[in-house]
Amino acid sequence: MQTQHTSMDETPMFCFQCQEAAKGTGCTIKGVCGKTHDVANLQDLLLYSLKGIAWLAEHSVSPLPEPLEKEVALFITDALFTTITNANFDRDFFFHHIRLALELRDRIDETYSLATQQDVTLPHAATWSAQTDAELEQIAMTVGVRRTTNEDIRSLRELIMYGLKGMAAYTYHAEHLHYSSTEVDRFMRRALAATLDDTLSVSDLLALAMEAGKYGVDAMAMLDQANTSTYGHPEMTKVNIGVGQRPGILISGHDLHDMEQLLKQTEGTGVDVYTHSEMLPAHYYPAFRKYTHFVGNYGNAWWKQTSEFQSFNGPILMTTNCIVPPKDSYVDRLYTTGNTGYAGVKHIPAGSNGQPKDFSALIEQAKQCPPPTELEQGEIIGGFAHHTVLGLADQIAEAVQNGAIKRFFVMAGCDGRMKSRSYYTRFAEELPQDTVILTAGCAKYKYNKLPLGDIGGIPRVLDAGQCNDSYSLVVIAMKLQEMFGLENINELPISYNIAWYEQKAVIVLLSLLYLGVKNIHLGPTLPAFLSPNVVNVLVENFGIAGITSVEEDMHLLMEV
Numbered sequence: 001m002q003t004q005h006t007s008m009d010e011t012p013m014f015c016f017q018c019q020e021a022a023k024g025t026g027c028t029i030k031g032v033c034g035k036t037h038d039v040a041n042l043q044d045l046l047l048y049s050l051k052g053i054a055w056l057a058e059h060s061v062s063p064l065p066e067p068l069e070k071e072v073a074l075f076i077t078d079a080l081f082t083t084i085t086n087a088n089f090d091r092d093f094f095f096h097h098i099r100l101a102l103e104l105r106d107r108i109d110e111t112y113s114l115a116t117q118q119d120v121t122l123p124h125a126a127t128w129s130a131q132t133d134a135e136l137e138q139i140a141m142t143v144g145v146r147r148t149t150n151e152d153i154r155s156l157r158e159l160i161m162y163g164l165k166g167m168a169a170y171t172y173h174a175e176h177l178h179y180s181s182t183e184v185d186r187f188m189r190r191a192l193a194a195t196l197d198d199t200l201s202v203s204d205l206l207a208l209a210m211e212a213g214k215y216g217v218d219a220m221a222m223l224d225q226a227n228t229s230t231y232g233h234p235e236m237t238k239v240n241i242g243v244g245q246r247p248g249i250l251i252s253g254h255d256l257h258d259m260e261q262l263l264k265q266t267e268g269t270g271v272d273v274y275t276h277s278e279m280l281p282a283h284y285y286p287a288f289r290k291y292t293h294f295v296g297n298y299g300n301a302w303w304k305q306t307s308e309f310q311s312f313n314g315p316i317l318m319t320t321n322c323i324v325p326p327k328d329s330y331v332d333r334l335y336t337t338g339n340t341g342y343a344g345v346k347h348i349p350a351g352s353n354g355q356p357k358d359f360s361a362l363i364e365q366a367k368q369c370p371p372p373t374e375l376e377q378g379e380i381i382g383g384f385a386h387h388t389v390l391g392l393a394d395q396i397a398e399a400v401q402n403g404a405i406k407r408f409f410v411m412a413g414c415d416g417r418m419k420s421r422s423y424y425t426r427f428a429e430e431l432p433q434d435t436v437i438l439t440a441g442c443a444k445y446k447y448n449k450l451p452l453g454d455i456g457g458i459p460r461v462l463d464a465g466q467c468n469d470s471y472s473l474v475v476i477a478m479k480l481q482e483m484f485g486l487e488n489i490n491e492l493p494i495s496y497n498i499a500w501y502e503q504k505a506v507i508v509l510l511s512l513l514y515l516g517v518k519n520i521h522l523g524p525t526l527p528a529f530l531s532p533n534v535v536n537v538l539v540e541n542f543g544i545a546g547i548t549s550v551e552e553d554m555h556l557l558m559e560v
Contacts, residue, residue, distance in 0.1 A: 052125035166507030213514025240296035253319030414501030441467035523547035
């Protein structure tokens with residue numbers, strides 16, 4: 001059924017996909033992230049174009065030719081990833097990708113038209129066209145979130161869309177290591193098409209959101225296999241947080257494949273490599289620790305980059321989402337690559353014909369820069385992905401059985417700028433000494449440098465890695481369930497107090513719900529895109545809750 005085409009011109013933009021949505025409802029003039037209204041609208045149009053592509057592919061009576069199907073899968077994955085919060089702010093990039101989407105849609109339309117004989121009304125997403133950039137911008141203002149007027153349907157469509165964005169991020173990284181899943185690709189396409197279907201009810205969309213959780217687990221498992229097969233299983237590692245005397249390159253984002261290429265190209269150059277934010281867990285992989293010039297981690301979570309990039313002194317490479325609008329003091333040292341971009345910032349393209357990316361510009365610039373200014377000294381410990389933790393299974397089981405460990409707290413997810421996020425630092429500090437924190441993602445920067453000690457040699461903060469490594473926490477929970485002979489995962493002494501920021505956290509949440517995990521606390525605020533009725537459904541069916549005070553939540557979660 002064709003969706004009615006209406007104009008939504010009340011405000012220059014509308015975006016509520018991340019935790020920092022303005023006033024807890026949505027950004028309407030400029031994104032809190034720094035995204036301008038024109039870029040926000042172009043992102044909406046790119047997503048709308050993907051839905052049209054997916055609809056045509058799904059409704060053709062004969063399958064797409066295999067090369068075209070793969071091209072569609074790769075384009076959908078890449079394009080979804082570009083619209084994640086803090087990934088790409090470059091309007092020219094989106095003009096280009098929207099035109100690529102239209103070209104791809106036209107080729108799919110040829111297959112659809114030849115294969116489909118019955119008279120079908122195509123949705124506007126599959127038929128719209130524009131000749132100029134100005135026309136693209138006009139259409140872009142009409143196809144955003146508020147095009148769906150029913151609040152609950154809109155809420156669930158966006159829940160699905162943001163889950164797909166997170167799924168695409170994991171799939172993107174796996175594909176760059178030559179791992180893929182036709183089943184995951186086809187689900188993303190089917191779910192995109194479903195968001196154009198006005199016949200789907202609230203219950204239909206809830207079911208689709210739970211199905212997204214199933215494929216989210218599959219996508220995370222695929223990425224885990226890709227990373228560990230390529231770079232080895234993460235190992236318990238102490239990471240230096242000081243600096244050396246040589247010039248350096250700082251790598252941020254999430255892309256381990258970029259990490260590998262950069263380390264190879266900087267070897268023997270006299271330039272050291274440091275990680276920042278979500279690249280910290282690269283130190284846990286055996287394949288990277290062999291490089292003697294891979295010297296440590298610099299700084300903290302993504303939102304502190306405007307001060308930390310300035311003091312680093314050398315070039316910075318942003319590999320994926322988590323870039324913020326740069327300051328003049330370091331913009332000439334900032335580089336983007338992959339799906340990340342910012343107008344005026346130098347971009348490192350993919351190598352041609354499968355060749356590595358060329359990072360020589362960063363290396364040459366680094367040689368002319370002073371060493372990093374030291375921010376801190378010491379070490380932090382990590383590398384507790386599922387392989388390492390399962391190696392400690394007997395030790396952990398004994399600690400649980402003799403009462404040394406009373407409860408585990410999953411405090412995974414994202415960090416962010418809001419002062420209210422200090423809640424997570426205080427929560428970690430106030431946890432009883434017989435508890436252990438399981439974490440993944442940049443949320444760990446709220447407590448991974450606290451002196452929380454250990455329990456019989458088991459650190460009280462077990463860092464599994466990036467948000468991309470959240471699958472490890474699932475594997476650990478299921479292994480504990482098996483070890484203790486429990487029928488229900490919710491019988492485990494595990495409480496979930498998760499911080500969220502962007503769309504990878506959404507697919508992690510849907511995956512946990514699919515696995516039957518209940519009583520998850522989510523903060524610092526509940527998602528703005530969840531309508532009151534949808535929140536009520538999640539509360540009634542899964543026990544989803546927000547956070548309150550450290551004291552109240554501590555009491556409640558210790559008793560779950």
